[in-house]
Amino acid sequence: METFPIVKRKDEDRYGSYRTKEKILEIYDEMARVSAENAAGLSSDQEATVYRTRLDPRPGSPMDAEGNFISMYRWDRDNWPDNIHQPHMEWEESLLSAWFVVCQKDWIHLDGDQIFPWDGREAFVYASIPYLVNERPGEIFELYRDAALLASSSKRCETLLIKKELRDEYRQIMNDIDWLNFPDEQRIRPKKIRVR
Numbered sequence: 001m002e003t004f005p006i007v008k009r010k011d012e013d014r015y016g017s018y019r020t021k022e023k024i025l026e027i028y029d030e031m032a033r034v035s036a037e038n039a040a041g042l043s044s045d046q047e048a049t050v051y052r053t054r055l056d057p058r059p060g061s062p063m064d065a066e067g068n069f070i071s072m073y074r075w076d077r078d079n080w081p082d083n084i085h086q087p088h089m090e091w092e093e094s095l096l097s098a099w100f101v102v103c104q105k106d107w108i109h110l111d112g113d114q115i116f117p118w119d120g121r122e123a124f125v126y127a128s129i130p131y132l133v134n135e136r137p138g139e140i141f142e143l144y145r146d147a148a149l150l151a152s153s154s155k156r157c158e159t160l161l162i163k164k165e166l167r168d169e170y171r172q173i174m175n176d177i178d179w180l181n182f183p184d185e186q187r188i189r190p191k192k193i194r195v196r
Helices: 005-015 019-043 093-103 121-135 141-151 154-158 164-175 190-195
Strands: none
Touching (some): 121 190
């Protein structure tokens, strides 16, 4: 905790001590105590002690009724989990909508006159560009567009990895991200993306 000098300074200014560190150590001690009690109880057939978090809402990833992890791409935007921050208030709604449509595989159009962006691959490319600009500002538009387009085709992206170990690791990661596999016939309209 000593590697967070700004948190320490603000705590000391406000509370007179490094309160964040103190609370974390208290919680750690509580968890260690419960763990030790359970280890001792298992040998003497006592009932297990349950650790109760102080945090409300409870931390951790959202789960369904059966206790299975729910990916953020499956969350209901109108019923956001209590313990997760809302999307940033300055993010453009059209980007968020496009992103969630893509991640939930809720697209229905492959062709025809559509309101920009099309569902699927084009919406993913459009929604990814602001994140790329934020991570690496100052590049030409085509670099961001092409990077986002490349990311929308995992098989092409994989060919850039020279080492077999990296390709295998990348392939394993991509297998768990099913919403990032778009039909090959889905296209983008680069000029419309650039204009928008």
